Amino acid sequence: MLLRHTTDKVAERSALTINPAKTCQPVGAMYAALGINKCLPHSHGSQGCCAYHRSSLTRHFKDPIMATTSSFTEGASVFGGQANILEAITNIFALYDPEIIAVHTTCLSETIGDDLNQIIKKAYQEGKIPKGKKVFYASTPSFKGSHVTGYSNMTTGMVQYFSENTGKPLKQINLIPSFIEPSDMAEIKRITTEMGVKFVMFPDTSGVVNGPMDGKFHMYPKGGTTIEQIKSAGDSSFTLALGRVGAMSAAKLLDTKCKVPCEILDLPIGVRGTDNFINNLRKVAGVHVPDSLMMERGQLVDVMSDMSQYTYNKTAALVGDPDILVSTAEFLVDLGIKILYVVSGTPAGPKFERRIKEIAGEGVIVKTGANADMFYFHQLIKGNKPDLIFGNTYAKYIARDEDIPLIRIGFPIYDRVGHQYMPVMGYKGGLRLLEKILTAIMDRQDRDAPEEKYELVM
Amino acid sequence: MIDLIEARKNQVYVNRKDSFNIECDKKSVAGSVSQRACVFCGSRVVLYPIADALHLIHGPIGCAAYTWDIRGALSSGPELHRMSFCTDLRENDVIYGGEKKLYNALISLIEKYNPKAAFIYSTCIVGLIGDDINAVCRKVSAEKNIPVIPVHSEGFKGTKKDGYRAACEALFTLTGFDNESEVPKHSINILGDFNLAGESWIIKNYYKEMGIDVVSCLTGDGRIDEIKKAHRASLNVVQCSGSMTFLAKLMKEKYGIPFIRVSYFGIEDLSEALYEVARFFKEKELIDKAAELVGRELSVIYPEITKFKSRLEGKKAAIYVGGSFKAFSLVKALRHLGMKTEVVGSQTGSKDDYDYLKEICDEGTIIVDDTNPLELSHFIEERGVDLLIGGVKERPIAYKLGIAFCDHNHERKIPLAGFEGMVNFCREVYSSVLSPVWKYSPAYRKRKGGTV
Numbered sequence: 001m002l003l004r005h006t007t008d009k010v011a012e013r014s015a016l017t018i019n020p021a022k023t024c025q026p027v028g029a030m031y032a033a034l035g036i037n038k039c040l041p042h043s044h045g046s047q048g049c050c051a052y053h054r055s056s057l058t059r060h061f062k063d064p065i066m067a068t069t070s071s072f073t074e075g076a077s078v079f080g081g082q083a084n085i086l087e088a089i090t091n092i093f094a095l096y097d098p099e100i101i102a103v104h105t106t107c108l109s110e111t112i113g114d115d116l117n118q119i120i121k122k123a124y125q126e127g128k129i130p131k132g133k134k135v136f137y138a139s140t141p142s143f144k145g146s147h148v149t150g151y152s153n154m155t156t157g158m159v160q161y162f163s164e165n166t167g168k169p170l171k172q173i174n175l176i177p178s179f180i181e182p183s184d185m186a187e188i189k190r191i192t193t194e195m196g197v198k199f200v201m202f203p204d205t206s207g208v209v210n211g212p213m214d215g216k217f218h219m220y221p222k223g224g225t226t227i228e229q230i231k232s233a234g235d236s237s238f239t240l241a242l243g244r245v246g247a248m249s250a251a252k253l254l255d256t257k258c259k260v261p262c263e264i265l266d267l268p269i270g271v272r273g274t275d276n277f278i279n280n281l282r283k284v285a286g287v288h289v290p291d292s293l294m295m296e297r298g299q300l301v302d303v304m305s306d307m308s309q310y311t312y313n314k315t316a317a318l319v320g321d322p323d324i325l326v327s328t329a330e331f332l333v334d335l336g337i338k339i340l341y342v343v344s345g346t347p348a349g350p351k352f353e354r355r356i357k358e359i360a361g362e363g364v365i366v367k368t369g370a371n372a373d374m375f376y377f378h379q380l381i382k383g384n385k386p387d388l389i390f391g392n393t394y395a396k397y398i399a400r401d402e403d404i405p406l407i408r409i410g411f412p413i414y415d416r417v418g419h420q421y422m423p424v425m426g427y428k429g430g431l432r433l434l435e436k437i438l439t440a441i442m443d444r445q446d447r448d449a450p451e452e453k454y455e456l457v458m
Numbered sequence: 459m460i461d462l463i464e465a466r467k468n469q470v471y472v473n474r475k476d477s478f479n480i481e482c483d484k485k486s487v488a489g490s491v492s493q494r495a496c497v498f499c500g501s502r503v504v505l506y507p508i509a510d511a512l513h514l515i516h517g518p519i520g521c522a523a524y525t526w527d528i529r530g531a532l533s534s535g536p537e538l539h540r541m542s543f544c545t546d547l548r549e550n551d552v553i554y555g556g557e558k559k560l561y562n563a564l565i566s567l568i569e570k571y572n573p574k575a576a577f578i579y580s581t582c583i584v585g586l587i588g589d590d591i592n593a594v595c596r597k598v599s600a601e602k603n604i605p606v607i608p609v610h611s612e613g614f615k616g617t618k619k620d621g622y623r624a625a626c627e628a629l630f631t632l633t634g635f636d637n638e639s640e641v642p643k644h645s646i647n648i649l650g651d652f653n654l655a656g657e658s659w660i661i662k663n664y665y666k667e668m669g670i671d672v673v674s675c676l677t678g679d680g681r682i683d684e685i686k687k688a689h690r691a692s693l694n695v696v697q698c699s700g701s702m703t704f705l706a707k708l709m710k711e712k713y714g715i716p717f718i719r720v721s722y723f724g725i726e727d728l729s730e731a732l733y734e735v736a737r738f739f740k741e742k743e744l745i746d747k748a749a750e751l752v753g754r755e756l757s758v759i760y761p762e763i764t765k766f767k768s769r770l771e772g773k774k775a776a777i778y779v780g781g782s783f784k785a786f787s788l789v790k791a792l793r794h795l796g797m798k799t800e801v802v803g804s805q806t807g808s809k810d811d812y813d814y815l816k817e818i819c820d821e822g823t824i825i826v827d828d829t830n831p832l833e834l835s836h837f838i839e840e841r842g843v844d845l846l847i848g849g850v851k852e853r854p855i856a857y858k859l860g861i862a863f864c865d866h867n868h869e870r871k872i873p874l875a876g877f878e879g880m881v882n883f884c885r886e887v888y889s890s891v892l893s894p895v896w897k898y899s900p901a902y903r904k905r906k907g908g909t910v
Contacts, residue, residue: 015562017546024520046582046613047486048496052524055850064831064854071486071615088489105516108582108614111552142518215860215900217835334520
């Protein structure tokens with residue numbers, strides 16, 4: 001009864017978030033920056049921000065997360081953080097020798113009004129940035145958006161600073177994923193390679209935050225998109241953005257800046273999501289879908305139909321990040337699962353709400369942004385209990401109090417492993433997600449079955 | 459030694475080989491991968507375990523999200539502290555101020571939850587936009603008739619230590635209220651134990667057995683009503699000295715309560731803590747009881763520790779923790795296991811702390827203030843360390859290096875304080891160091907003379 005304090009009546013709140021269903025922009029920016037090869041994310045703010053983000057990502061990925069901080073002091077907060085970041089840049093290159101520093105701002109530096117564009121220019125002019133090395137930044141104040149928009153801002157920054165249309169078109173397409181797991185990024189790359197399509201994907205955290213244990217501490221693990229690749233994205237023939245909230249902005253900028261046309265897709269979760277991704281890939285790259293992928297699709301559909309009696313007419317409540325919610329909802333609907341509630345702390349706007357209603361029907365309750373928190377989500381659940389909850393680790397309190405199985409998906413997941421290495425995207429990932437769902441449903445059925453109905457074969 | 463950044467040279471010291479004095483109490487160098495946190499973090503971890511208070515974070519959502527139920531500070535009753543309350547300041551609030559939002563949030567939360575008191579944490583941004591949180595707190599306190607205490611924990615105003623200080627100041631305002639309830643003759647306050655994994659309960663039981671009452675535990679399993687009468691205890695017993703000595707000093711000044719600094723971790727320090735408290739009351743009976751307790755417990759745990767020691771003898775350890783008192787106890791505890799401390803450091807140690815550390819460490823031990831992963835992993839490899847003791851950010855570094863790890867921070871799941879805690883500690887070190895998984899580690903194979 002950890003959340004005994006949650007009342008079942010939904011009360012209007014104006015000034016308050018209770019048990020957030022989001023976190024702040026900088027952590028998303030840090031995560032995106034880790035998706036660049038040999039990049040060191042830099043937090044331009046107090047020491048605590050950087051420590052918290054690193055702890056948070058470390059808990060989620062169970063891997064070392066490297067990032068530096070401007071270590072703001074009282075003085076910096078009065079006179080601006082220019083001196084801090086110039087000193088930081090010198091120190092970082094001297095000690096840690098990254099190829100690139102990705103600076104993100106915080107509420108502190110944004111409120112002070114540090115002009116990072118100008119400061120970074122100054123650093124270049126004063127020779128503080130060694131030849132061939134790079135520094136760029138994204139604006140990510142914590143009082144706007146959420147970790148997903150922070151991720152999006154940093155990804156957009158990559159385009160803004162590095163992508164270039166050289167006038168020599170390349171036969172490759174760009175893939176920009178939203179804030180998703182490294183395992184899912186790897187799966188998207190695998191599918192694209194399987195299709196025989198040449199591509200650039202950024203950011204790409206696979207191999208960075210889910211590295212192997214080889215007895216060494218690597219400041220810069222092998223993974224990540226290189227600056228050369230991000231630069232070449234400006235010469236690509238097309239961009240597929242996967243996830244509107246997390247990936248659209250970078251794709252749109254590639255269009256306006258480098259004239260690379262784009263399509264904004266949902267994340268490839270489930271049959272429809274993956275079909276849509278593969279179909280677009282096929283069209284823009286002019287390739288055929290190989291038998292190997294058709295086989296994977298067939299297997300997913302096979303298990304969906306084999307087990308449909310267990311999923312049909314179940315109910316679910318979803319909380320988390322908007323792009324993941326949209327595609328998960330679509331998959332659940334295909335399984336015959338009815339969606340009752342969809343809540344996201346990220347201010348995803350009316351388009352998100354429309355999309356969810358399109359997928360799940362007008363009856364679904366959707367709330368995003370201010371007051372769309374775990375407390376509200378819990379109140380909804382108390383009003384009408386679903387069979388399943390989909391959410392991050394923080395949803396476990398609700399799951400326990402209400403005795404409802406929780407399928408962990410999204411960020412953060414602090415209390416289970418697997419998400420770092422095994423995807424939920426693509427047909428194979430769909431199979432994994434489906435397995436999780438079925439196991440949850442069947443475990444519950446076994447637990448609650450009277451002895452005479454306790455079944456061997458299910 | 460690796461190329462230390464110039465400004466860090468004086469924060470790394472090889473015991474009895476280097477001649478300079480270690481530098482500490484410094485802000486981290488800008489641009490370092492510091493393992494340190496901020497003022498807000500310091501205040502939040504100290505006050506967090508007070509379970510019947512409302513903890514409201516006045517700031518952006520991140521500060522609330524990252525400190526939501528991250529610390530296993532157990533409560534035997536209410537669990538209001540495990541909820542995350544935040545004014546979630548947005549751009550408009552930054553422009554127009556957040557006082558009204560804070561006021562409304564406080565009123566509705568106090569009405570809903572009836573807390574015994576409320577702590578309002580000020581974050582970086584509140585320090586900048588200049589909300590007068592003192593005034594809001596005073597107003598709400600008068601209206602709702604409970605203590606509403608501002609905690610001035612703006613992140614940029616110093617280090618985590620300054621956050622401890624702000625928390626102590628906040629706690630201090632709660633003392634001195636209750637002069638009626640009974641307080642027994644032999645009574646103490648426990649300062650600086652946060653009841654992680656139930657450690658305060660273990661310590662309280664020892665005191666109870668000795669015939670000493672604990673008026674208030676600050677802040678493990680903490681209650682506002684207990685803090686209100688804390689000023690009437692005879693002695694303040696301060697653990698984790700970094701966080702709570704300041705409060706002990708304030709209470710000494712105002713209420714004349716003497717204080718001692720102790721550690722409940724490891725055999726020597728724990729026994730000495732119990733004896734010292736017993737001696738304070740100058741009664742033979744108490745000292746006898748302490749001796750009886752220590753003797754009995756030691757006879758139970760010694761055989762167990764000896765078993766672990768036989769397998770751990772000669773292994774090497776590195777320690778990197780927040781507070782230096784913890785580091786002292788760990789160096790000694792590892793010695794009981796026959797393990798040598800090769801590297802030891804803290805985030806917040808003071809000059810005196812490091813002088814003491816130099817005394818208790820062997821020649822050649824690397825002593826380091828405010829280290830970073832690159833340095834730490836370098837020292838670990840250089841010294842062929844088998845075990846790292848640290849917190850959340852150090853854990854994956856140890857595992858990537860293929861060496862054992864013991865969490866001595868927020869995320870510990872078993873009590874490490876007290877006599878039973880010592881056995882738990884030994885068991886954890888033992889099971890991590892001797893885990894069969896390390897045989898897949900290249901570092902391990904190399905140490906064993908194999909090929910990588």
